[in-house]
Amino acid sequence: MAERNPWLTIVGIGEDGPAGLSAASHDAIARADWVTGAARHLALLPDLPAAATPWPVPFADGIAPLLARRGSHVVMLVSGDPFWFGAGSVVTRHLSPDEWVAHPAPSTFTLAAARLGWVIEGTVCLGLHAAPFERLRRHLAPSVRAIVLVRDGAAVAALARYLVDCGFAESALWVLEALGGPRERIRETDAASCDFADILHPVAVALEVSGGGPALTTASGLADDWFAHDGQITKRPVRALTLSALAPRPGELLWDIGAGSGSVAIEWLLAHPATQALAFEADPTRTERARDNAAALGVDRLRVVEGRVPAVLEGQPLPNAVFIGGGLSDALLEWLGTTLPRGTRLVANAVTLESEAVLARWHNDRGGNLLRIELADAAPIGTRRGWRSHYPIVQWSVTL
Template sequence: MADTPDAPWLTIVGIGEDGLNGLSPAARDALERAALVAGSPRHLALLPGLRAESLAWPVPFSAGVPMLLARRGDPTVLLASGDPFWFGAGSSITRHLRPDEWTAHPAPSTFSLAAARLGWALQDVECHGLHAAPLTRLRPGLAPGRRAILLLRDGPAVGQLAAWLTEQGFGGSTLHVLEALGGPRERIRQCTAEAPDLADIAHPVAVGLSVAGEGRTLPCASGIPDDWFDHDGQITKRPARALTLSALAPRPGETLWDIGAGCGSVAIEWLLAHGSTQAIAFEVDPDRAGRTRANALHLGVDRLTVMEGRAPDILTGRTRPEAVFIGGGLSQSLLAALFALPGGPTRLVANAVTLESEALLARWHADKGGDLLRIELAQAMPLGSRRGWRSAYPLVQWSVTL
C-alpha cells in the first residue's frame, strides 16, 4: 500500500436509481479497477456482481471515514447519491484527503431530476437536504408562490412535512412527492399539505413544494416584529434591533457573539441575514438560554450555538469574531476583556439603558472613539378618550471597531 500514490486512489462515484446504466465510462472503469467499493447497502444493491470487495457504510456516517482512510492507496470507489457535492457525502470525505488523492464522477442530482420532471427553473427554487435537519429550516422561505425541492429521510417524513406546513398556516401548499427518481421504481404523485392522502411512499423520496396558504411570512428586513420571539421581557425591541443590526452590519461568512442574549433576537436576525453567517449566544440564565435555542429552531436557524455562562469568564481563551454585540451584562471588566482578546478587526456594538451603563459607554467612547448614538422612541397609546405619546427608556448605543 503506497503512502503517496502517483494517481488518485479514491474515486467518488455518483449513482442514481438506474444503477450501472447511469454511470459514465470513466465511473465504470473505476469500478472495474477497484479493490474496494464502499457505499450504503442500498447503493451496493444497485450494482450486483461486483468483483471488488464491498464495504457497507456504517451509521453514523462519520464512523466510516477511518475505515476508508485505513485503505489509503488501494484503488477504492465510494458510492454516493447523485451529485456527491450537493447535499452529499463528497466534502465530508475529501476534507481528509490531499487534492491528488481523489477524483469524482457525479451523476444528475435529485434536485436536477426533480426540476426536470416538474418543469421548474432550478435557479429560482430553494433546495434543502432535510435527511437529518429539522423541517423548521424551511421557515424563512415560507411565502405564497415560492417553490422548494426537499430531500427527505423517508416516506413518513412526507406526512410530518404536511402536518408542519398546516400548523404554520400553509395547508394549501401542493406537495409533489417524487419517489426513486431516475430508476425503474420512479413514481410521481401530488397532494396538498392539509390532505396528505398518499400511502406507501417509497425511499428515496423528494418533495417539490409549491407554497400556498394564509400563514405568516417572515420579513427579510432587519427588525422583525417582537411577537416572532418567545421572551420574558428581555428582548431588544424591534426599532432598536433594526438599528443594532445595521451597526453590526452582517456580511457573508462572518460570526457574531451575542453577549447577554436574552431571547436571542439579535443573534437570530444576524443568522437570518445570510445562510453562511454563524453566531454564538452567551447567556447566564438557563431558562433564557433554552428560550434562545427554541426561538432559533422555530425561525429556521438551528445553527445558532448557545453557551451558558457569565461573561467575561466564559470568553477566556477565545479569539474574537468579526462582530460582537453586548445586549446584557455590560461592565468595565467585560469591555476590558474584549479589547484584550486576540483577533482581527471586530465590530463591537453595545447598548445601554441605565445611567450607570450609559456613563460607562461615554467613558469608553472618549477613550477609544467610535460612534455614540442616543435613541429615543415614543409610541402612540390611548390616553383617556384620546391618544398620547408613551416614551420608552432612552437607549445609548456605542459602536466601534476593535
C-alpha cells in the same frame, strides 16, 4: 504541479444504476480493489468485480475504515451529486486534494426540476433527510417553490403536518419517488390532504407554498412576537438599528453577550446561511429559551453558552463582531479591547444612566459612533391619543 494519483473515486449513482454511469465511473469500478456505499447503491450494481462492503450507520463510523484503505483503489458510491447535500464533503475534508476524484451524476434536485419544469436557480433546494424541518421556515411565503430531500415516507407526512402547523395547509406538494429509475413515480397532493402510505425510497418533496401563515421578513427587525421572551429582548426597532451597526457578512462569527431571548444572534444567522453565532447568557431559563427560539426559526446552528462574562468568553473562537446587550461594564470592555483582534466590530446598547456613562467614557477614549435612540408609540389618552415614550437607548459602535 504534481500529477494527481487519487486512490479514492467518489462515484455518483442514480436509480438507473449502471446505465447512468459515465465511462470514467465504469472504468474506476472496473479497477477497484474495494467498493463501498449504502446497501441500496451496492444493490444497483450486482456484478461488481471487487469486494464490496456496505457503508455503516451512523455515517461517521465509515470514515476510519475508508482511510485505512489508502494505497489501494477504492470506489465510494453516493447518491447523485456528491457535493450537493451529499456525502462528498464529509469524506474529502479528511483527504488532500490529490487523494480523490469525483464523478457526479444528476442530483435529485436536477431530476425533480426537470420533471416539473421548474427553474432550479429560482427554487429553494434543501437536504432535510437528517435535519429539522424548521430550516424551511425562513422560506415559507406564498408562491415560493422548494425541493426538499427527506428520509422516508413517514418524513413526507411529517413535513406536510409541519406546513399545516405553520399556516400553509393549501401548499401544493409533489411526492417524487425513486427519480431516474424504473420505480420512478410522481404524485401530487396538498399539505392538508397528504396521506400516501406507500411511498418509495429515495424520496423528495417539491412544494409550492400557499396559505395565510405568517412569513418571515427578509429585513432586519422581526416582530417581537416571533420570539418567546420574558421582557429581556432587544425590541424590534432597536434590533434593526443594532443589526445595521453589526453589519453581518457571509462567513462571519458573532458574539451575542447577554443574549436574553437570542433575538440579535438569531437575526444575525438569518441574514445569511454562512454566518455563525455564539450567544452567552448567565440565566439558565433564558439560555434554554434562546435555544428554542433559534430552533423554531430554523437557525439551529446557534450555539448558546451559559455562564458569566468575561470568564465564559475564555477559549471561545474569536468573533468578527460583538454585541453587548447585557452585562455591560468597564471590566468587560477592557477584556474585549485587550483580547479581540484589530478590526473586530463592537456594538453595545445601554439603557441605564450608569451604562450610558460607561459608553460615554469609552467613546471619548476610543472613538466610534455614539447614538441616542428615542422611540415613542401612539397610545390612548382618554378619548384621544398621545405619544408614549420608551426609555432612550444609547448605542456605541466601534471597530477595534
